[in-house]
Amino acid sequence: MQRAKYQSIPARALGGLPVQLTSFVGRRREVSEVRRLLSKSRLVTCTGPGGVGKTRLALQVGAQCRRAFPDGVWFVELAGLNEAQLVADAVADTFGLADHRADPTVRLQEYLQDRHLLLVLDNCEHLVDACARLVARLLVAAPRLHVLATSRQVLRVGGEQVFPVPPLTVITAEGAIDGRKLLASDAVTLFADRAGAAEPSFRLTPETLPAVHAICRRLDGIPLAIELAAVRCRAFGPEAMLAHLDDAFALLNSGRGGGESRHRTLETAMAWSHRLCTPDEQRMWARLSVFADDFDLDAAEAVGLWDGIDRSEVAELVAGLVDKSVVIRADRTRGQEARFQQLVTVRQYGGIQLALSGEELTVRERHLAYYRALVNRGETAYFHSGEVAWFTELRREHSNLRAALEFCLADPARAPVALDITARLRIYWYACGLFHEGALWLRRALAAAPEPNALRAKALAACGFLIQFCGEYDEAVTMFELAEQFGDTTISADADWCAALRAVHRGDPRTAVTLLDRSLAKSRAVSDMAGVYRTLIVHGVAAFDIAPDEGKVSAEQARALVELSGADWSKTIVLRLLGRYRLADGAFPEAAVLFEGALSLAWQTYDLRTIGRCVEALGWCASGTGHHERAALLWGAAETVVQLAGAAPDYPHIAKRFARHEQATRETLTGHRFAAALARGKAMSPAEVVDFVQGKAAEALAPTRGTAQLTRRETEIAGLVGEGLTNKEIAARLVIAQRTAEGHVERILAKLGFRSRVEIAAWINGCGNVLAANDK
Known part of the structure; x- marks a missing residue:
């Protein structure tokens, strides 16, 4: 499992499995069977009704399969x-892949083709066709990829193995039953575990056991229904709870025929839990269902406080729903403000109640207003000291932003609102590498709001700005031409800036400088300091070869502007530019300081494009000062980061200037040493390479289990892992069986307390302290 260590965007914890706040109960046979199916098929789908435990089962299987x-x-x-069009984007986002191309599926195919990993796709049923198409393409492109999906419907992809997830076991025989058999029931064990967490004084006794067993039978062993019932132990004993349940089933199921019994059971259990909430808690449950993902108390207040509920009551009502397991805590980063969420099935039930209440339109409008206000804060946040905080909050609320946009685009009358939101998010889409998704929303909003006006012009310019980074230059030109018809000076300056950027990439810096002079004059005329800053930066790039003294002046002017603004993300751009000029002058230590500063700031927003280019440049600095092995390692790491970012090659005329450093390093190191250092760098995650650059590698990569020693053979194999060899290649090199090599690697992982080969490689080569050991 790999997890990014950056702190500013907790909603985007890359990779790994979400932390489970409750224990996993039972399911030994099911876990074993799903693992068996994964060993014989590359696609396994866990199916079943809502609340049956598909997600928890998949998470448990994933946790047990990490080593594989x-x-x-x-x-x-x-x-x-x-x-549906964003399914591939969501998967790519999980891997930290920027969506610079029009088809993110292609990015995924390229990224996954040589990787051996398990992808867990949770809750596919409402996007089943899109999921099926994506999975089919990825499985063909990536022969060592395995997919574990959860869905109420099968995907119907070739080779799919389907595992219907059953309810928890519960003894169904009538009459007297041995208490030991009851205690062995997974359903009873789950009830006892959750009841004990809700009410510490709860104990299973010979007196309470029969009633608990009867409750679990009444709820058909459905985990979610059992958990909702168990938290009621705060208010009822098991016997009273059973009586309430029987009454609820009799009332709510009277006169109803047909339907799948387990679905009716969960629906009735949910309705019973709903009835036991206070009226205000019921309304809050329904209103919170509009959130697509987690939310904080401010957001809960925005949708919940009116019609008898005031601000002081919202936190109390949310806490009451947490106590009843209707809402759960969703804290993702230590030190961050508390966030909450609802399980999918609970949220869906709340959505039904919201629709029945007649409040749905009002609640969704309040939800939209809250997120529109967040977007509008960018007017004062971008190119100011609040820049990183704004990007961070938007990234954390990304799913809710999507939900707000979907609500807008569902009604033509609200399409102009969607146009306004998407246009204002331009710099957010860009800063977070969401070119494709941003363009998708902008195109949808432009199609829904065709009325020619100043707002449409702003959206056209935003879309043109984004799609040029997807390589769609001709359409970008067309969009700017349409946008300029409205006579907005800022848009005209933008059009010149984008045209200049294209000229730079096409190797025509003199045309770029002419365009930039025009753009600069227009931005200054309307006091657009962010536009002035961007223009000075690209002028510094364009002038790098043809007028370096003028380029340096532009770079220093840009630095003065950004220092005055306090905008940390924007500052990374000028630090990189200044670093290149110092490199060209041979001032390697000064250049390294600038690149390290840019990298540290870029890490705050997980800007992989900037991180990758800084790491590459730091390799040039290392080579220039004679640290050739470090240089090769950094270039290998940069290659991995740039692949994640999907970044286009950096400005060719600048990169060409520093190619001599790679040649010098290759000539200094033997071919084997250069290749080994490059492989070590490629094996490092973005978090590991940032730690390495910041001098934290020894601390970050040291074994977690003390001074465990490796045998001589294990040390040898660890070294081969450090060179990037697979188990098969190690076996061939040492003339041993592949299974023997696998066993050695497993023991090395266990001794060092590591979870992946990447950690072995990074530790053995980054720290240089593999311990010699006794030959056994």
């Missing part, structure tokens, strides 16, 4: 996504 997948277990939650 050297490139990790990766979890993608799809419940909050309703746009």
